[in-house]
Amino acid sequence: SQQGEEDPQALSIQEGENATMNCSYKTSINNLQWYRQNSGRGLVHLILIRSNEREKHSGRLRVTLDTSKKSSSLLITASRAADTASYFCATVDTGNQFYFGTGTSLTVIP
């Protein structure tokens, strides 16, 4: 399937460290998006990177996209306890169909 796959499934780090999550997918995309979900809440859109872009920044977030490897990474720098959440990548194909992965559970220890 086209579903994105995040790696690792779970990540635990100390506050202040950087967190890196990876996403791989299978077919052509129009764009790739990263979302965050706090426990019991809906998905919150973090950042969108288009298929012709290689890197994008937003605050403490840095996203890279390698379409030749069909992979993306999300880097959260100087993590905070409030960053504790699940992070999902979603690929969007040319028909505007979304495909979500199963997510990475991030725990930031104060």
Added chain:
Amino acid sequence: GAGVSQSPSNKVTEKGKDVELRCDPISGHTALYWYRQSLGQGLEFLIYFQGNSAPDKSGLPSDRFSAERTGGSVSTLTIQRTQQEDSAVYLCASSSFQAKNGYTFGSGTRLTVV
């Protein structure tokens, strides 16, 4: 059914009219979400149902928007007195309680307010 079903797939309505959008989630999925996507944008969270708990309505943009989920299954999103800025694709997703298998999205309803 095998997937999340949304209806109608397309809806054109006149400004000021009310619309109802329907979502039929995967059987057994306790969580149901409504999102909105404007052209070229990310998903905007609207509302979240989880089992019999009170829904999380924090994403509803105005009191013209409301949603119900009857019997823990089918959900309807109602937009009253539609405005042109309501034009978007409305997506529904469902998952098991802890989303161990991720989310399954419907194909969406494309709403156009003229």
